[in-house]
C-alpha cells in the first residue's frame with residue numbers, strides 16, 4: 486500500500502489526468518509482425534516516460550501502482566500537481582480515480598470515438614481501393630498465406646486502407662511469379678507418381694541412380710556397431726529406390742551398382758523399391 490501523496494486516504498481523483506493506455510502485447514495472429522512492432526515501440530516510449538516521471542512502488546508496467554494487482558489493461562495517469570506518472574489498472578482507474586474526474590471519462594470517450602472514426606475512415610478507403618483494383622485484390626487474397634511479399638502488401642493495405650502506385654504496379658507480376666513457382670512445386674511432387682516397382686523380390690538388379698536423401702539410422706542392436714543409413718535414390722526414369730544399410734553416397738552423387746530387392750512398398754503415393762546389399766561399382 487502506498488504511504489505517499491498517492492495514498493488512498495489522500496487521493497484526489499481530480500488531480501490526475503489520463504494520458505495514455507497500457508495495453509497487452511498483441512498476439513501474432515491478431516495483427517502480424519507490424520502490430521507487434523508498433524506495440525514494442527509504444528512500450529519503449531512508455532518505459533521512457535515511466536523512467537523519467539514514474540513513481541511506481543510495485544513493479545509498475547503490468548502491476549497497478551495503486552493497489553499492486555496485476556492487470557492486462559491499464560492507464561497512465563499523470564499527477565498534475567507533481568508531474569509524476571502512475572500505471573493504474575483499469576479497475577482502480579474506473580473505481581478510484583474517475584469518480585469525480587469527468588475529464589478522464591471525457592478523454593476515454595473521445596478516444597473511443599476517434600478509434601471508431603478511424604476504423605470507419607479506413608473501411609471507406611479499403612472499400613474504394615478494392616473497387617478500383619479488383620484484380621490486384623484477388624491476387625493479394627490468393628497468396629496472402631504462402632507468399633511473403635504479397636502477404637506484407639496485404640497487411641499494409643489492411644493497416645492503411647491503400648497502397649502506393651509503385652506497390653500496386655508490382656502485384657500482378659508478383660502473382661504470376663507465385664503461380665509459376667506453385668506450378669513447378671506441384672510438378673516436382675507429382676514426379677513421385679511416375680515411379681514404378683523394379684525387379685522381383687529377392688532378385689539382384691542393376692541400379693544407376695542419383696542419391697536424393699541420406700539419413701543416419703539409430704542402431705537397432707547394441708551388437709550392431711556399424712552405422713546404418715537410409716538412402717533414397719531416383720533413376721533417370723523417376724523410379725525411386727530405398728536402401729537400408731551401409732553408406733553408398735552423398736546427396737547429389739550418382740551411384741552405379743547391384744542390389745537385392747527386399748520388397749516393394751508405397752509411401753505417400755510413391756511406389757518404392759526397397760533394396761539391400763547395394764554394391765556399387767562407382768560413386769561419383
Ligand SMILES: [Zn+2]
Nearest residue numbers: 549551552577
Ligand atoms: Zn489497482
